[in-house]
Amino acid sequence: MALTAALTVLALSGLAYAAPFEHGVQPHNFGQDRQPLDNAAAKPAPFCFPSLGFIMPAVLPSDNTNWWCDPTTEYAFVGFSYEVTACQSRAQLHKEFADIRTHFQSRYVRLYGACDREGFYDDIVDAAWANSLGVHALIWFGFNGDDVWIGRRDTLLAALHSNPKAKFVTRVLQFGSEPLFDNVLPHDQLAEQVLLAKQNLSSLHIPVTVSELAYGYQERGGAQDVLDAIDSINIHMLPFFSQDASTSDQAWPLVEGDLQWFIDHGNGKKMYFDENGWPSVTSPSVQPNSPDAVADIPNEHGYYVLLDQHCEDLKAVEGGGIGWFAHIYSDDQEPGYGIYNSKGVMKFPFAPRTHC
């Protein structure tokens, strides 16, 4: 987030904000080779996982084909980013995932950060299964530009294979956060990693993506090889850092600008705003690039109100509409971005639309 704060400005300043959305939904144009997110035979909600109202089976199905909801039907608020750097206990994961599902009508959690405790992903799977939540899993690169991610990749891939429930709750595997923006890997090597992970997970039908800013792609010449390799586009939408930021109720053109870039270059793939929010306070790592940018609780709240107001616009975006995550569950996970403060109290009313 620190680097994001400093440089996202460049991402948001160079784009044409006025570009209209393209409305044609193209559920069968997912680009490239294998198309694991394209599930024409999917059952409708509430008979597909993890739709609201879905009843979990008593025993594991024989496989995960016809298990997931068709991603082209998934849009609006889908859940929270949830940082795991605290290495939450299994009990805490169960308790908070239950809250995420039942209190907020979430369908997914998007993992953020890393916990290197042995068996941690098994705890995530257990809590997700128990609470009917899908997971956007994450290979965490951190901010140091080192190679720790390689061990994490291997551990996570192994867990996805060894835990029989993992393929029923893991919707997508992300490389993140912001590996292009942070310049962890040249884009061609990142694209290669995505392809290798897809190959590794192909028998499990788990797709692979990269969690990244528009600017992360743009500053690497567009990194079309990465965009072509990923199965869905997991977008970091953080308009507070724009040079043109003011209050969150004015942020729609900033959102539209970055989104339009992905519409223009994403080949109709499913898109999520997976790291998406507005801070209530600044901190050393969260500094605006506009003198007019306001960080307070009403503006944090206001950003989600804005997304709700544009529910129909976001639904009309190709790929089946934008599914968005709120970044982040608690201030304990990232100061100022939490829906809960660090005392566990909600900072503002939060009941975003899950359909429109």
Ligand SMILES: *[C@@H]1O[C@H](CO)[C@@H](O)[C@H](O)[C@H]1NC(C)=O
């Ligand atoms: C996937 O990667 C993991 C970790 O490197 C490895 O243990 C496993 O054998 C691989 N599986 C396949 C099918 O490639």
